[in-house]
Amino acid sequence: MQVLNMRLPEIPDVAPLADYDAGLLTETYRRMVLIRQFEMKVNELFLQGIMPGTIHLSLGQEASVVGACLALEADDVITLTHRGHGQALAKGLSADALMAELFGKETGCCQGKGGSLHIGDMSVGALPAIAIVGASSPIAAGMAFAFKRQETGQVALNFFGEGTANKGDWHEALNLAAIWNLPVIFLCENNLYGVSTHITEVMAIEYVAERASAYGMPGRTIYGNDPIIVYEAVRTAANRARAGAGPALIECLTYRRGGHKRDDPGAYRPQEEVEAWFKTDPIPAFRDRLLQDPRFSTSVIEDLEASVKTAIDASVDLAQASDTPAVASALEHVYAD
Amino acid sequence: MQVLNMRLPEIPDVAPLADYDAGLLTETYRRMVLIRQFEMKVNELFLQGIMPGTIHLSLGQEASVVGACLALEADDVITLTHRGHGQALAKGLSADALMAELFGKETGCCQGKGGSLHIGDMSVGALPAIAIVGASSPIAAGMAFAFKRQETGQVALNFFGEGTANKGDWHEALNLAAIWNLPVIFLCENNLYGVSTHITEVMAIEYVAERASAYGMPGRTIYGNDPIIVYEAVRTAANRARAGAGPALIECLTYRRGGHKRDDPGAYRPQEEVEAWFKTDPIPAFRDRLLQDPRFSTSVIEDLEASVKTAIDASVDLAQASDTPAVASALEHVYAD
Amino acid sequence: MQTDKRTSSKSPTRVLTVVQALREAVREEMRRDERVFVLGEDIRIGGSFLFTLGLLDEYGPERVLNTPISEAGFVGLAIGAAIQGLRPIIDFQYGDFIFTAFDQIIQQCTKLRYMSGGQVSIPLVFQLPTGASGRGAQHANSVETVFFGLPGLKIVTPATPYDAKGLFKSAVRDDNPVLFCVHKHLYGSKGRQLAASSISRGHVPDDEYLVPLGKGDIKKRGSDITVVANGLMLHRSLNVAEALESEGLSAEVIDPRCLVPFDADLVIDSVIKTSRLVIVEEGNERGGWGAQLAAEIAGAAIGYLDAPILRVASPNVPIPFSPVLENAVIPDESRIRNAILEVMDH
Amino acid sequence: MQTDKRTSSKSPTRVLTVVQALREAVREEMRRDERVFVLGEDIRIGGSFLFTLGLLDEYGPERVLNTPISEAGFVGLAIGAAIQGLRPIIDFQYGDFIFTAFDQIIQQCTKLRYMSGGQVSIPLVFQLPTGASGRGAQHANSVETVFFGLPGLKIVTPATPYDAKGLFKSAVRDDNPVLFCVHKHLYGSKGRQLAASSISRGHVPDDEYLVPLGKGDIKKRGSDITVVANGLMLHRSLNVAEALESEGLSAEVIDPRCLVPFDADLVIDSVIKTSRLVIVEEGNERGGWGAQLAAEIAGAAIGYLDAPILRVASPNVPIPFSPVLENAVIPDESRIRNAILEVMDH
């Protein structure tokens, strides 16, 4: 019944980095490395049985989330998925507050009440994550509605996976955004799988972006393992949205390095597909590109990598040293007074 | 904010009736007249305060429902909407049982437990109506799933309005039908309005059928006030479905003669639009076409009309003479034993 | 029958229907706070119970929005808008349609504040026609019952124009999601017409006032037995209580007005006085607010009771269409009366 | 601790986990009746709690279907398939996701038979992992509580492998929709691994057997107080009861096994004997099955009670993530013990 149409990556030609500001490029790489190292550490802590809860790693998808978030302004807002660590760090959520949240500590970004599936920080424009597939899309449209009404010039960006495009909430959200011309970007991280299920098993069309026309919205499918390609696409959509031209759907083709969640070996993925995609790992690829640019040297890059490592180790120490929340806090925050 | 894009009807050229069997043509006209007269009578009873409940009339939409249902086999199954009297009569539900149901009598097709919004009769392939917009689409797909699994060769047809295409359940159903290649026809009665809301207010595309491509399904928009056009389109889709080629979306452009429900004067509709559409009234139009065919004479047609009238009057008498359900029956049918 | 509530203020009053009182409330709140807006299906022509009649003319299309038929979508949209500082009111044609947006309420609306450690608040009012009114099972749900157990929501079920107006204004000013459930028979509209019945009418002061959320109200004082009832059932219970009064039985009738928060203290104080309790609700007998109240009394005040706690509710069946069957299922005055007499006999 | 139930039949038994017992049940029923099929997300690799592990190999892709993430869609599809003669089992990754299909259940699945005057029946089993297990509020709902009040559904909450297997087979053979809610901690799987904990294991006969829906079970006999508890809470309550036994207090522990239909008679008989009642459930205190049971006893058997009915449940809050907070919210053995002692002290 299921025929795996193995979609192997096609890497497009990329523009030279020379046109981009060094600061932006550095920050792009720094955030990608931060996500990679953060999640490798989390994985390790999990395997050691030190970290509670359940986690969905975004290893391999760093370019899409960092490219997308850096194309936004600081006061723009994103919604996060169950696979949200990378999205959160890309938008500027503190690694300390994130690590502490995963440990369920009171210093966590949600005071330990959210956990991995509900991380977020409104002060950096990251709405605490929604783990119910599809449910964040209308909420993102609603934030965009408020921005439009209040004429703040802000944009909302809704992260979701390709599997999510089969949910009713997603459909209703895209239609609402289109008819009301809302400043919202629907950003699909198409990693080919929803848990173990390949996109070809659950959709009779090739790309999620083909659905945009059903709502009268522009849709584009792009290579998602280059942060600059993603940056450019999101920048264009954000400018359009800010100018009052309404929403857009952008689909980034990418791939998970691991399984769906920590306990999933991902054995359902064909070897050929895994190997081809693993070769496109966004971090070494972008590192190579940076090193081809005269403004970046190996030592600068290595220093950056080392400083990220130090920061993450410190975040683990801080999280472990932090207090667990007071038991009485379980009864707080149910209602606003 | 709302600019009414007045879609005026474009009547296509129609094929001569000569190619069609006289029996089929007679039955087509008979069912259209039955629906028209049935609903005119219901409207009258309602205005007199004799009939309980609430009703949504389908006056003006007779050609779509009759064309669609006559293109099906007797054992094919339809799902009905809140505007279901016409759909039910078109599929062959007895006018007596329908009238009695509207009166809440024990002789009603649902023993008085359903009412206007839940009429149906499984023995003629009419699943009792679902009044929650969009909810019937997955259920129709599910019936088609059973037909396919059991290899019965049956087809399911899901009636819905254009306003319904913005519901999540509808979206999920179309996708499921497409990926599993189910023998189901999604038949949209696009009467331009959901209650008072014009399609242009709630969709940024022109036609519902444009959405079919988002699921990899064929979609067609047709003129819905000619029963033969609808018949042909549904026949083609049903044959395709029976041959294992999967679902289709057919959008019939039509128009309500009255408001959304009995208490709605429909005053939100522009005069120009109402007038143009009223000129396309399917019943006189089809009557004229029949009379151009040498096989039909005025007297044959008038006899048919008179016999329908007699039958409907009889159904009212029967309904009024019937008993109300025994009070104890309110506790029955919650569970199957 | 005296079901309206005269205000204690010195303001002159007028007789309004519930929907007229609600329209005053929404207009006053929109005037007071420009963050307030209303969205829903067909609300520009007034909505199905005329709650929004005239609103478009007064506040314009930016604040009075017709939505597509996309309940999960527009509930989610309202949540997002509320998070970013607006104060949406969603008008449902029938409360029954909210179930297609259930996840947005149970998982998102009521939990985002908590899960985020208080980072967001969601001021959002749902205007929900509830209960049975001759339209068959899919349009007859006691919506308030289904949501009753969810933490993070407030639930209001007013029975009079005075309460409806004052509670609605409080709901709009509240920083939490509030389900505002009005029985379909109480609005005082019939289709697209105003058609007040006696139960939908009552005195409303000219001056502005609020009724706080979470405070019950003794609609009739009495000493022999406590009857707790809301919405349409309050009117039926008051009729019964007044008839029994002339037969020498003094029932105290309490309208909780809000199901969440529930003013249990008011009931407990009354039960301490009367030692007898009957609870009347329209929803199914299983798992409703009446069961919760009975359980609370059986936990906290059982020692004061001289008789079993009887509940009058619909049996555990969907609501049938046929008027004879609907009337047999929904509690009527004779069932309420019999329950009261049975408890008195004990 | 003795939580497993040995069968009264002469069949030899083996020790299985709950999920192993459920897998036997589903395999046997698929073998017996080819109308039975299973659908859900990622079930071809075994599903999230390994309920469908190996099923694809045995029954093939026609009867073991991976769905898109479209809960309303595939619940509706299963309803339609059931109406036309198939017998679907829907495997939910987490019961929490069913809320996105809520309308299909409350308005369609449970009402179509009734509204049509009995023209259709909908044999459909929902396999639903329920309760809190360290994943935060959106994955911690007590699903059974939310659906408890709906007419037209049956609800099962097994606590042992023996009950799980026998009840699941009865559910598949039942002609009505059945929510089969198994606590996430009871399956005996951890992620994609089997990792049986003592509470998930118990004896299961080699021979085929059924456990009927709607019959409760006395898991421990006693004479001083009646404790009613289900799911994970049954295990905690049994631990407490066994500890108290050695302190001289004899508690009778009843597992209702099904919430709908609920075997109230079994509880009433026990209360007549013990005069004392404590009810333990994991869901929120407001509006759960515990409130309903307490209300029924306060209506029917109040005269037999010597003390207030105490309920042990989660407070009315979403479930927090941090393990210390989750543990504080979900009833633990000390809260159960204290409640029992408080009622005994009365």
Ligand SMILES: Cc1ncc(C[n+]2csc(CCOP(=O)(O)OP(=O)(O)O)c2C)c(N)n1
């Ligand atoms: C409504 C709902 N159904 C099912 C799930 C369980 N679930 C969590 S993630 C996931 C797969 C999502 O796939 P996709 O959207 O492609 O995102 P990805 O995991 O690939 O990032 C599923 C089925 C859920 N969280 N919510």
Ligand SMILES: Cc1ncc(C[n+]2csc(CCOP(=O)(O)OP(=O)(O)O)c2C)c(N)n1
């Ligand atoms: C989920 C849901 N939302 C709202 C309604 C109320 N309602 C009944 S019919 C209708 C309009 C439907 O429009 P359309 O699909 O175009 O069908 P039409 O009435 O034109 O035949 C609405 C909003 C409903 N029944 N169900």
Ligand SMILES: [Mg+2]
């Ligand atoms: Mg994916």
Ligand SMILES: [Mg+2]
């Ligand atoms: Mg329409």
